[in-house]
Amino acid sequence: MKRILIVRGGGRPHGNTAQLTERFAEGARSAGHSVEIVSLRDEEVGGCIGCNACRYGKPCIQRDGFNDIAAKMRAADLLVLASPLYYWTISSQLKAFIERLYCVAEYDPDPPYGRYEKYPDKDCALLMTAADDNFWTFDHAASYYRFAIINYIGFNDKGMLLAGGCGETDGAPQITEKHLRAAYEFGRTVY
Numbered sequence: 572m573k574r575i576l577i578v579r580g581g582g583r584p585h586g587n588t589a590q591l592t593e594r595f596a597e598g599a600r601s602a603g604h605s606v607e608i609v610s611l612r613d614e615e616v617g618g619c620i621g622c623n624a625c626r627y628g629k630p631c632i633q634r635d636g637f638n639d640i641a642a643k644m645r646a647a648d649l650l651v652l653a654s655p656l657y658y659w660t661i662s663s664q665l666k667a668f669i670e671r672l673y674c675v676a677e678y679d680p681d682p683p684y685g686r687y688e689k690y691p692d693k694d695c696a697l698l699m700t701a702a703d704d705n706f707w708t709f710d711h712a713a714s715y716y717r718f719a720i721i722n723y724i725g726f727n728d729k730g731m732l733l734a735g736g737c738g739e740t741d742g743a744p745q746i747t748e749k750h751l752r753a754a755y756e757f758g759r760t761v762y
Contacts, residue, residue, distance in 0.1 A: 573762050575599050576647035577608045577698075578640065580654040580665025584612065587700040587737040587746040592653045594751045595698055595732070598758025606758075607647075609640055611664035616640065618667040625674040637671045645675065649694040649729060649761065652716070656701035659711045669719060695726035696761065697733075698754065700746060704736030732757050 577596060582588035589610075596606040614636030624632045631638060644650055652669075654661040661669075676688035697716045701708050713731060721728045732754055738745025 573599075573604045573648040574646060575604050575606045575649045575651060575761075576640075576643050577606065577651040577653055578611065578644075578665065578668055579608060580611045580652070580668060581657065581662035582612065582655040582700075583744070584610070585744065586655070587734070587744045588653055588655045588698070590744060590746050591698050591700055591732070591734055591750060591754045592651075594754040595651065595653075595758035598755035599761060600758075601755075602759045602762070604758075604762065607643060609643065611636075611662075611668060614640060616664065616668050616671060619670040619673050625676075631671065631674045633671075637668070637674070640668070641671070641675055644693070645691060647693070649696065650726065651696045651698060652720070653698040654712075656699055656703070656709065656712060659708075660715055661699070661712050672724060690724045690726070693726045694729045695720050696729040696757075697731040698757075699732070700734045700737045700750075702735075702737055702739060708735045709733040729761050730757065 577592055579592050592608060596608060599606050616635050616637045617633050622632055652665055654665045676690050679689035699709060699712055720726050734750035
């Protein structure tokens with residue numbers, strides 16, 4: 572059994588991204604994994620302010636939901652990042668959370684790939700939804716995930732589910748059953 576933490580950045584409480592996330596969680600639970608979902612809609616997390624207090628053994632000076640979520644992330648085997656597509660990338664809420672991962676890094680005297688620090692050894696996955704479904708819709712978001720999360724931080728990529736064509740942005744959720752089935756299967760087979 573693996574421990575899975577899903578951090579959902581933005582979106583409507585019952586919208587496309589929430590439905591995709593829930594279906595992934597159902598699949599993972601059906602395979603015997605423990606799953607917790609944290610919504611950044613409910614847990615405010617501000618972006619990193621670059622004070623470097625965390626580099627001197629101090630906790631992050633910002634008093635928001637990040638430290639509690641970071642503790643859950645440290646205990647998890649898999650961190651799943653979930654977001655609607657906003658302006659061709661991840662939501663600002665999820666971006667702020669990712670920036671704050673700077674707090675969990677430790678000094679590394681011989682960092683790979685030009686990093687300055689070492690991050691925990693974690694598996695990671697990305698779930699996204701979008702109204703558009705062009706061949707390039709998720710290019711920027713997927714590139715950011717690969718560069719920042721996989722290449723720089725060094726988390727182990729378990730895959731991406733990029734669900735495009737989820738309908739108008741101002742109407743009711745219109746995620747397709749095809750995407751929901753894919754999310755369930757992704758969760759069920761992620762390990």
